[in-house]
Amino acid sequence: MSVQQALEWAFRVEHAQLDLPEPPDPEREQGFGFGLEYVLLQRAILGCKVDGGQYKIGSYTHEDAEVIAATIAGIPDSLGGKRMAIRVAELARAGLTPDWMPGAVPRCVPVEMKRNQHGERATTVVVGTERVLSRGKVRTVEVLACPVTFSPHPQNIEAARRAYSDWRGAVGWVREGLLAGGLLREISITDAMPRRTPWET
Structure with missing residues (x-):
């Protein structure tokens, strides 16, 4: 499936949760524990999943959906960081793409x-x-x-289309990360991406 279909599957069907890293606490010493990426890598090495530890009691989130959510949580600051990760997840959960104001002419x-x-x-x-x-x-x-x-004001149209391009860049980064990571077990990501500039027809 395409990366956009995979995102929508993970958040709409599997109800994956975005597990963002906590902001560093200056009063606290070096934190203990492991990040979700480390846990996922260890699971991949073991070839199995440890029972328990689910966010939702009585339900199961597919491992591939968890990998997708963990990848989104790692969007770098240069592409929008946590804010972009939340935006990508929310749009995927709603099954939408950003509004680039189709047909808008000042x-x-x-x-x-x-x-x-x-x-x-x-x-x-x-x-x-x-x-x-x-x-x-x-x-x-x-x-x-x-x-x-x-x-609509030309600046509003430009801002909406810039936000679409930023979202597409983040989705492309997620796609590359999923392909490079090789942690997906049952899903394969295709080369299909949302259109680069859908307003240019």
Whole structure:
């Protein structure tokens, strides 16, 4: 299966839990114990799984799902670290990809609209006055303008697409880690990846 399908399987079907490392405690001495990666490596060496120690009483999480969750927990800080790991896991659990705002094109629209019995119109503001000659008399008239904005704003579209690219980079890192680690027993990861720039069609 593709890496995205594997992530969704691990978090949606197997209900894998993301086990993020605790932040270092400066008051505490060097910690004892082993990380999840070490435990998984030892299980692979043994060729079996030790009974017990499950997070969920009475249920079983597939070993491959635990390996996937452990790999996601190791996303480096250069790719977003813990925050990106949580985002990848949440999106996988929901079966979604980040919203890259498909079809979004900035449009010039009025800042505010008002409605009356004659229909909907853009609100205007006075930006100055002018003296004009009308029917033989000089009159002072207000110069009106309609404040406009761009919706959606180009920066919002760019930010959404940058977030998609960052997510795709993290998923690619997870894919490479799963292939290099060789700890998956029943699942094989294909070369398929989410599209690099789906907005370019």
